[in-house]
Amino acid sequence: MKYEITHTCGCTETIELYGPGSKREYIIKQEESCECLDCFEARHHLPELEGSEKQIAWARDIRRGMVSDSNADKAIAITSAKAWIDGRDRGFDSIYKQATMTDDERAAVARKKEEAAARACALLLGC
Numbered sequence: 414m415k416y417e418i419t420h421t422c423g424c425t426e427t428i429e430l431y432g433p434g435s436k437r438e439y440i441i442k443q444e445e446s447c448e449c450l451d452c453f454e455a456r457h458h459l460p461e462l463e464g465s466e467k468q469i470a471w472a473r474d475i476r477r478g479m480v481s482d483s484n485a486d487k488a489i490a491i492t493s494a495k496a497w498i499d500g501r502d503r504g505f506d507s508i509y510k511q512a513t514m515t516d517d518e519r520a521a522v523a524r525k526k527e528e529a530a531a532r533a534c535a536l537l538l539g540c
């Protein structure tokens with residue numbers, strides 16, 4: 414079913430919702446209690462994301478849920494839709510850290526993982 418929603422910024426949006434009525438009402442209330450995605454991103458000067466159309470749509474929602482006044486200046490550095498999606502369960506700090514790692518730091522993490530894998534192999538299999 415389609416619903417016309419008015420956000421706090423005054424922008425209207427038509428969204429399509431499925432599922433139980435209580436869940437739909439909850440989503441409508443949430444959407445009406447915040448500004449629209451475009452206004453949110455403009456207010457925080459967030460950049461466009463890179464990725465497929467589907468990834469970008471999903472990542473923008475994730476980003477809206479994680480970005481606030483206190484971390485918006487950092488969020489600007491994360492332009493990969495995939496980074497937001499992959500990190501959605503780890504939280505903002507982890508996404509930011511990974512997105513801003515230098516190549517050296519990335520290599521060190523990969524080395525550590527390899528070493529840990531080798532240790533596990535030696536322990537378990539004696540190889």
Ligand SMILES: [Zn+2]
Nearest residue numbers: 422424449452
């Ligand atoms: Zn708006």
